[in-house]
C-alpha cells in the first residue's frame with residue numbers, strides 16, 4: 059500500500075467523532091514522529107489554531123517531536139521496575155546501541171521491566187531477552203471464592219465473540235433490551251451497591267440515573283481505560299481477555315441512560331489491547347450487538363476506541379473529556395459534572411472498565427447476588443493489582459472487606475526471600491503508604507480512609523524490609539511531578555518542591571524539613587484543583603507518619 | 618470550558634430574592650454569579666492571581682479558596698456559582714494560612730519578586746499579595762521555573778518568563794479577548810512554558826502586538842518595552858484618562874506622563890468601548906508625540922515641489938486660506954475634500970469638520986481612522 063498523503067489521513071479522520079488524537083497517531087505512525095509540517099497540516103485540517111495544537115501535542119509524553127522518536131525505546135522507571143532492574147535494562151539497551159529514555163509505569167508491574175518501542179510493548183531484563191506476549195491471566199483465587207468480573211475470564215477463547223457467547227453471554231443485554239425498561243436496569247445496578255472502580259467509588263447506579271434524567275442529547279458513555287496509575291494493571295487484563303464483557307457493559311449503560319454513542323479512552327501504553335478491542339467491536343457490530351437496531355430492537359449504540367498519548371491526568375474524567383474533544387487536557391472546574399456537562403457539554407457517563415464489566419453479571423445474577431459477594435456489610439468485589447515484593451504478583455478479585463494480610467500471605471504467597479512487609483502502597487501510588495499496625499486493614503474504604511489513605515483503583519505495591527522508603531517516596535513523587543498538568547499552583551509547584559526535598563534539597567535540619575514538607579502536604583491536599591494534587595502528598599504524609607527515623611537518617615547523611 | 622462568562626446575571630428575573638450567608642452575614646445575589654463576585658461586592662478582599670474579570674474563571678492559583686459548609690475541602694470561589702442557602706467563609710485562620718503558604722510557594726519559583734510598575738497594568742499584583750501575606754520568607758526554595766526569551770527582539774513585548782507564575786492569563790486574554798490564539802502552554806507541571814507555535818518569535822506568530830497579554834500579567838514577566846524605556850524619566854507618573862485617537866472605536870486609555878512627557882499608555886479596564894483592550898497603535902504608538910522629527914513651527918512651501926521654509930502661524934494660516942479660497946473660487950466648493958488626522962485630538966477633528974461643513978459648505982469631510 060502506498061504511503062498515505064497528509065490529505066488522505068485528514069480525510070480519513072476529519073469527519074469522525076473525536077478526531078484529533080487518532081489523526082495525530084496516524085501522522086506519528088506514518089512518519090515515526092510528529093513533524094512541524096504534520097502538526098500544521100492537522101491544525102489546518104481540523105481548524106485548530108496552530109499555537110494551541112502545538113501546546114497540546116507537547117502535553118503528551120508519547121508524541122515524539124524528533125525524527126525516529128517513535129522507535130526510541132522507552133523504559134519503565136516506576137517504583138516496581140526500579141526494584142526489578144530498570145537500571146540494568148537501560149544500560150543493556152545503551153550497550154546495544156539504543157538511546158533509551160524513561161517513561162512512567164505502563165501497567166506491566168506483574169511483568170517487569172517493560173519497554174515500548176514503535177508500537178510494541180516488550181518485557182524483559184536485558185536488551186537481548188525482550189519478548190512480547192499476552193497479559194498474564196489472573197491467578198486463581200483460593201477455593202470457594204466467588205468472582206464477578208473474573209468469573210469467565212480464564213475460559214479458553216473468551217476474547218472472541220464465539221467464546222464469549224458460548225458461555226451464554228450478551229444474555230444480560232438481550233434480557234435488558236427485550237424485557238426491561240431502562241429504569242429497571244438502573245434499579246438493579248443501584249440496588250447491587252456497585253460503586254466506581256476507577257478511584258472515587260461513586261455509586262454507579264446513581265451516576266447512570268443522573269445521566270438518564272439529564273436534559274440534552276446525544277448522550278455519551280465513556281469507558282475510562284486510561285489506567286495510568288502506577289501499580290494498576292487490572293483493566294488491561296480485563297480488556298485483553300474479556301473485551302466483550304466491557305462492550306456488553308457499555309451497551310447496558312447506553313440502554314439504561316439513553317446514550318447513543320460511546321468511547322473507550324484507552325491508554326497509549328496498551329497497543330495490543332487496542333487491537334483486541336477493535337476486533338471485538340467489529341465482531342459485535344457484525345452480530346447486531348452494536349450499531350443500529352441492536353438485537354432487532356430500535357436501540358442504537360455506536361462505539362469506538364480512542365487512544366491516549368501518555369498523560370496520567372487524562373484518566374481524570376474531565377481532563378479525559380477535554381482530551382477526547384481535542385482540547386488542552388487540563389481538568390475542568392466542577393461543578394458542573396460530566397453527568398450533565400460531559401462530552402461536548404452533553405450528559406455523559408464516565409465509568410471505569412471494571413465498573414462497566416461488572417454490569418452484565420450483576421444484571422444476570424441479580425443485585426442481591428452481587429451485594430452478597432462482599433464480606434460483612436460490604437457489597438461486591440474489587441480487583442486488586444498486586445506487585446512488588448510478593449511471590450505471586452497479579453490481579454486478584456477479592457471480596458470487599460478481605461483483610462489485606464490475607465491477600466498478601468494466603469492468596470499471593472507472601473514476601474519472598476524470608477523477608478517481611480515493610481510497607482504497601484494503596485490506590486497505586488495515590489493512597490500513599492500503609493505500614494506498621496495499619497497493615498491490619500481490611501480492603502474496603504471505611505477501614506482504609508481513617509488511616510489517611512484509600513483503596514481507590516486497587517493497585518497495591520509491596521515493599522519488603524530491605525527497601526529504602528525515602529528513595530521509594532522520591533521515585534513515586536517524581537511520577538506525580540512528571541504528571542502534574544500544571545493548571546493549579548499547589549500541585550504544579552508542590553510536587554516539584556517535594557521531589558527536591560526527597561532528593562537532597564530543601565532545609566537540612568529535620569525540624570525545618572518536616573515543617574516545610576508538612577505545609578506543602580497540607581496546602582496540596584486542601585487546595586489542589588483535582589485528585590492528583592490532592593493525593594500526591596499522601597506519600598510524604600505517610601512517610602513522615604511511619605518512617606520519621608528514616609527521614610532523620612536521610613537528612614543526616616545529606617549533611 | 619463550561620463556565621459561562623463570569624457573572625452573567627439572569628435576564629429573566631429568576632434570580633430575584635436569592636440569598637446566601639457570607640462570613641455570617643446574609644447577602645443577596647443573582648443566579649449565575651460566582652461566590653467570588655458576590656464576595657467582591659461585599660468587600661471580602663479575597664486574594665487572586667489567575668483572575669481577570671474579563672475572562673472565564675480558570676481556577677488555577679487557588680488563592681481565592683473559601684470554606685463552604687458541607688464541602689470536604691475549600692473551594693475556589695472564582696469558579697463556584699453562588700447557591701441559595703450556601704454558607705461561605707472567606708477569611709478563616711486556616712484559609713489565611715493556606716494563602717500565605719501558596720504565596721510563599723509562588724515566590725519560590727521566580728527570579729524577581731519586585732518589578733518596575735512600568736512593566737504593565739497588573740504587574741504589581743503578585744508583589745502586593747506577597748506583602749499582604751508577609752510571604753517574603755524564602756521558604757520552599759528550589760528550582761525556578763520558566764525560560765526567558767531575550768532572543769525575541771520585537772520592540773513592544775518583553776518575554777521574561779523567569780518571572781512567570783503560569784497563571785495563563787496571557788494565553789487566555791489572547792484567545793478570549795483578542796481571538797488571536799498566538800500563544801499557548803507548552804509542557805506540563807513545573808515545566809509549563811508560555812510559547813508561540815513551535816517556540817518561535819512573536820513576530821512569526823499570529824500575534825498582532827495588541828499588548829493585552831502584557832497588561833494582564835500579574836508579575837511583570839511580560840513587560841511593555843515602550844513604557845519601560847522611559848522608566849528612568851524623572852518625576853511622578855501621572856495618569857490622564859482620554860480616548861485613543863487612532864480610530865473610530867473610541868478605546869479609553871490612561872496616558873501616563875512624567876512632567877510634560879508621555880511615558881506610556883495603559884488601557885482603561887473600565888473603558889466602555891474596549892474593557893481594557895487596545896491595538897498595537899493605541900497601546901504602543903505614542904512616541905511620535907515627543908519625537909525630534911516632529912514639526913515644531915509652521916512651515917510654508919512657496920511653490921509645488923519647492924523646499925519647506927520655517928514660518929509663523931499667521932503667515933502660514935494666511936497662506937493656506939488664500940490657496941484654499943483660490944481653489945474654491947476656481948473649481949467650486951465640492952472640489953475640496955477634508956481628511957482629519959487620526960493623530961489629532963478629537964477637538965481638532967471636530968473643528969476640521971466644522972470648517973469643511975460650515976466654512977466651505979460641503980460634506981466632503983472624513984477621518985483617516987475609520988474602523
Ligand SMILES: Cc1cc2nc3c(=O)[nH]c(=O)nc-3n(C[C@H](O)[C@H](O)[C@H](O)COP(=O)(O)O)c2cc1C
Pocket residue numbers: 253254255256257258259260282283284285286287370371372373374375376408409410411413414588589590
Ligand atoms: C489524577 C487522576 C487519574 C485518574 N485516572 C483514572 C484512570 O486511569 N481510570 C479510571 O477509571 N479512573 C481514573 N480516575 C478517576 C476518574 O476521574 C473517574 O472518577 C472514574 O473514571 C469514574 O469511573 P468509576 O465511577 O467507574 O470509577 C482518575 C482520577 C484522577 C484524579
Ligand code: SF4
Pocket residue numbers: 371389541542543544545546547549550586587588589590591592
Ligand atoms: S492538582 Fe495537579 S493535575 Fe490536578 S489540576 Fe492541579 S496541577 Fe493539574
Ligand code: SF4
Pocket residue numbers: 774787790791795797798799800823824825826827828829830831
Ligand atoms: S500582544 Fe496580543 S496578540 Fe500578541 S500574544 Fe499578546 S495578547 Fe496575543
Ligand code: SF4
Pocket residue numbers: 780781782783784785786787788811830833834835836837838839
Ligand atoms: S507570562 Fe504573565 S500572564 Fe502569562 S502565564 Fe506567566 S505570569 Fe501569567
Ligand code: FES
Pocket residue numbers: 134135136137138139140163164165166167168170171172288289
Ligand atoms: S510497569 Fe514498571 S512500575 Fe508498573
Ligand code: FES
Pocket residue numbers: 664665666667668675676677678679680681682693694695696
Ligand atoms: S482566582 Fe480563583 S483560582 Fe485563581
